[in-house]
Amino acid sequence: MPGIAEVAQALEAAPFPLTGGDVELPSQLHKALQIVFSSIKTLAEDEPTGRRTVAPLDRSAVKTMLEALLEAIDQDDPDQIEPLLETLKPHLEHSDWGQLMDQVDSFEFREAEATTKELLKQY
Helix, strand or coil, X not given: CCCHHHHHHHHHHCCCCCCHHHHHHHHHXXXXXXXXXXXXXXXXXXXXXXXXXXXXXXXXXXXXXXXXXXXXXXXXXXXXXXXXXXHHHHHCCHHHHHHHHHHHHCCCHHXXXXXXXXXXXXX
16 A cells, blocks of 8 residues: 555645546545554553653644545545544644534534635645
């Protein structure tokens, strides 16, 4: 499976609407991110101090996660959205994360989409 950066670059370069093999790019990005998220969670849980910390991510990594969140929101499926939101939690302002979570919990996907697009403008 290609890495996150390669899939994200291919997705960014792909014409919209996606056609042909490009249709699978959001799914590939989601799968690659899930592997990373799972690894981060495992590492955080194994930390000997009992404190869970997440290493600071660079702006491009947060942007990539927000783009993956936007793709998940487009599917209107909280089961895809919520794991991404949990991963983003330590990297977003509390108020922004809370707003997104409230919108998803209320099935206000278009509002969550607009909020995510506004956050993307910061990256």
